[in-house]
Amino acid sequence: MGRVGNLIHGLKPPLLMVLVQVIFAGVNVMYKLAANDGMNLRIIIAYRFMFATAIMVPLALILERTSLGKINRMVLFQAFLCGLFGGSLGQNLYVQSLVFTSATFAAAMVNLVPAVTYILAICFKMEKLAIRTVAGKAKVLGTVIGIGGAMVFTFYKGIEINWSTDVNLLHHHQQQPGGPAGLSSHDTGKFILGAFLGFLCCISVALWLITQAKMSVKFPYLYSTTALMCIMGSIQGSVIALCTEKDWSQWKLGWNVRLLAVAFVGIIGSALLVFLVSWSVNLRGPLYVSIFNPLGLVFVAIIGSLLLDEKLHLGSIIGGILIVCGLYTVLWGKAKEMKQKTQLVPTSTADKESEGTEE
Template sequence: MQNYKVADGMKPVMVMVLVQILFAGMNILYKLVAEDGMNFTILIAYRMMFAAAFMLPLALVFERDSRTKLTWMVLFQAFLCGLFGGSLSQNLYIESIALTSATYAVAMYNLVPAITFILAIFFRMEELAIDTNAGKAKVVGTVMGIGGAMLFTFYKGIEINIWSTHFDLHSQPNSHEASISHKSSGSLLLGSMVSLGSCVSYAIWLIIQGKLNKRFPYPYSSTALMSLMGSIQSVVFALCVERDWNQWKLGWDIRLLAVSYSGVLNSGLAVTLIAWVVKKGGPLLVAVFQPLLLVMVALAGSLLLDEKLHLGSILGGLMIVSGLYAVLWGKSKELLQMTQLESQTSLKYESNSQPILVVTSVGEDVNSEKEVVESRKEDVKP
C-alpha cells in the first residue's frame, strides 16, 4: 500500500519531466524556424489555433457528460489563462529570443519558480513555513535553481565535449549564434526586460490555472477554452503586426512542423498535463521544473545544433538539479504531513461518532412496543 502511494506521488514528477522534454524540442524548432525567417507572431497564432483544433474534440468526447455548465467566471478565467499563458507570454518569450538568444531566454525563465513562489504565498496557495524543514528546503531549492541558472548563463569556463557525434541541423552553421554575438547592449537589455515580462506572465498563468482548476476541474475543457481564447488574441495581434499574407502560407517544411509540434504537443498536450499537475501538487510544483528545461536545451543543442558546452554549463546544471530535488523533498514532506493530519482527523471523528445501541423489545401485543436505550453513565459524586 505504501509503495502504491509512493508510485502515485511520483506521477506528477514523471509528467513534468515529459513536459520539459516537449518544451526542449519546441526550443530547438524555434531556432530552426528563426533561421528560416518565419514571423514569430504568426508562429504563435498558428500554434494556438492548432492547439484549439486539437483540444476541442478531446473535450467534447471525454468530458461532455461529466462537465458542469460554463459560467461567466470560468470564461473570464479561461480568457486570462489564454492571455497570460498563451498569447502574451509566448509572444514576449519568442521576442526575447529574437533580441537575445534561445539559451539566454530559457535561462531567464528560471526566474519563474521564484516569481511563482512569491505570488503563491501572496495568494495564499503556498505557505512559506520557514521554521519547518520543508519550508527551508523549498526556499533553499528555489535559490539554488536560480543561482545555477545564472551560473549556467554567465560563466563559461573550459569547453567540454560530451558527444562523439554531432548532427548540425543549421542550414548555415552558427549563423544564428553569429548574429546574436553582434547584437547591441541596448537590444540585450531590452531582451532581458521582455524575457522578465514573459516570466511574470507565465507565473501569473500558473496561479490563475490553479484557481480555474478548483472552479472548473476538467483539464481537457479548460485547455480547450484557454487555447481558443489564446488563438483569438494571437490572431488579432499577428494581423496588427504582419499585413503580408505571404507570411501566413504554410508548406511541407520546417514551418509546418514547428506550428503543428508546438500547437498539438506543447499548447495542447503539455498544457493539459500542466493543468493536471497544478491540480495535484499546486503551481509551485510545475514552476520548479522550469530550470530542468535549460539543461535539456543545452544538451539537445550540443547534439543537434553543434553548440558548445562549457564547465559553467555543467556546474550550473548540477546546481539546478540539486535545487529541484530540494524543493521536491520539501513538497513531499508537506504532503506526508498533510496525509498524516488527515488520517488523525479521520480516526478522531470515527471514535467520537460511535452509534448508540438501541434494543427493541416487542411483547405479545403487537401494539405495545417498548424501546430500551442502553447508555453508559459516569458516576458523579456529590
C-alpha cells in the same frame, strides 16, 4: 486517445513534469528551425494555438461532453487569462525579449519563474512560507539552488566539453532577422527594455500557473480546460500577429520545415504540454510545476549539442548538477509537507469525535 489518457494519468507527477521539459526543449529546437527558415515567430505562436485548438476541441467534446453545462462567465474569464498569460502574451513577451537582448539572456530570465511563482503563490495563500519548518526551509533552499544553477548554466562557460555528434539541422544557414541566433543588441536602452520584458514573461507564466490552479478547483475538466485555453490563445495570438506582420506570405505553409515546426509546437508543444501542466497543477499545485522549469535548460543544451551542433561547457555540467540538486530538494520538502498534512488529518478527526463523545 483513451489509452494515451490512461497512460498519462498513470504516470507520476515528477515523470509528467520531466516529460513537459523534454517537450519544451523540442519546442525551442522547432522555433530555431522555423526562424532559421525566415518565419516570423509571432505567426508561429498564432499557428501553435490554432493547431492545438484543432486537436483539443474534438477531444473535449468526445471525452468531457458533460463539461459544457458547467461553462459559465467565470470559467470563460479564467480561460481567457490562461490563454493570455500562458499563451499569447507570455510567448510574445519571450520572443520580444529575444529581439532586444539575446537568446542566452532570455533563457536565464525564464528561470526566474519558480521564484516568482513561489512569491505569488504565497500572496494568493496557495503556499505557506513556513520557514521555521524543515519542509519550508527545503522548498526555499531548493528554489534558490535551482535558480543559482540556471544562472551558472547560462553565464559561466569554462572549458568546452567535446561530445558533439557533428549533426546540425540548421546547416549553418544565415539566420534571418527574426531568428534567435541574431537577436542580441548592443543598444543599452533596448537591452534594459528586453530584460524588463523577460521579467514580465516570468510574471505572465507564473500568473498562468496560479490561474490554472484556481480554475481547476471549480472546473476540474482537463481536456475542456486545455481546449478553452487554446481557443483563447489562438484568437489572441492571431490578433497580435495580424497587427504586427503585414506580409501575408509569412502565413503560407508548405511541405517544409515551417509546417513541421508549427505542427509540433501546436500538437505536442501546446495541446499535450498544456494538458500535462494542467494535470500536474491539479495534483500538486503551481509551485511544484514551476520548479521543474530550470530542468528545461539542461534538456535544451543536450538536444542543442546533439542536433544543432551547439557546444557544451563545464559551466553547463556544473549548472545542470545544481539544477537537479535544487529540484530534488524542493521535491523532498514538498513530499515531507504533504506527509505531515496527511498525518494531521486523522488526528484532527479523532479529536472532533472525542469532543462529541464528551459532550
